[in-house]
Amino acid sequence: xxxxxxxxxxxxxxxxxxxxxxxxxxxxxxxxxxxxxxxxxxxxxxxxxxxxxxxxxxxxxxxxxxxxxxxxxxxxxxxxxxxxxxxxxxxxxxxxxxxxxxxxxxxxxxxxxxxxxxxxxxxxxxxxxxxxxxxxxxxxxxxxxxxxxxxxxxxxxxxxxxxxxxxxxxxxxxxxxxxxxxxxxxxxxxxxxxxxxxxxxxxxxxxxxxxxxxxxxxx
Numbered sequence: 001x002x003x004x005x006x007x008x009x010x011x012x013x014x015x016x017x018x019x020x021x022x023x024x025x026x027x028x029x030x031x032x033x034x035x036x037x038x039x040x041x042x043x044x045x046x047x048x049x050x051x052x053x054x055x056x057x058x059x060x061x062x063x064x065x066x067x068x069x070x071x072x073x074x075x076x077x078x079x080x081x082x083x084x085x086x087x088x089x090x091x092x093x094x095x096x097x098x099x100x101x102x103x104x105x106x107x108x109x110x111x112x113x114x115x116x117x118x119x120x121x122x123x124x125x126x127x128x129x130x131x132x133x134x135x136x137x138x139x140x141x142x143x144x145x146x147x148x149x150x151x152x153x154x155x156x157x158x159x160x161x162x163x164x165x166x167x168x169x170x171x172x173x174x175x176x177x178x179x180x181x182x183x184x185x186x187x188x189x190x191x192x193x194x195x196x197x198x199x200x201x202x203x204x205x206x207x208x209x210x211x212x213x214x215x216x217x218x219x
Contacts, residue, residue: 021045031110033187039086109135141212
């Protein structure tokens with residue numbers, strides 16, 4: 001087991017163990033650094049959902065993948081690399097989350113389409129087996145992260161106001177979709193939100209970070 005002595009004053013081993021396994025849906029730009037952050041924090045298990053394969057255009061922003069992983073399923077490549085760096089038990093699910101799979105424990109959504117977010121939300125809305133839902137969105141140098149207890153009626157109502165269909169989403173040019181420093185910041189923020197939840201601190205419902213203009217807003 002990794003020596004976590006430098007962080008046990010921030011989060012204890014018992015608090016980390018209470019997470020058991022975290023469901024991470026999407027192992028792309030945001031999902032890769034999030035998986036690494038959670039694993040290195042000492043989260044005991046990660047269940048990864050993704051049906052994509054590694055392509056060359058993924059590698060500049062999807063830090064878990066190597067040249068030798070091109071053409072491989074992302075979850076298999078991610079499992080191999082994460083096991084090199086972390087002690088987390090990695091459970092790869094080479095499938096798009098379609099709402100038929102069971103979810104229990106903390107759920108982190110790192111998908112890139114609004115319609116897919118709606119599928120995930122439908123599954124966990126008022127699901128007593130999911131104590132924390134963290135959902136991240138990114139466009140180039142701007143990211144948004146939502147965190148909530150999906151059984152809290154007030155939080156549910158507030159979160160649902162942020163949802164819309166993929167048709168209504170702003171379509172950015174393919175050359176302006178993502179960059180490495182934005183996804184790294186996202187992974188760090190998500191890890192921080194999970195830590196706050198596990199230690200019983202108040203986590204933020206919404207985090208907005210504009211890295212182009214260096215603006216941070218939280219509430």
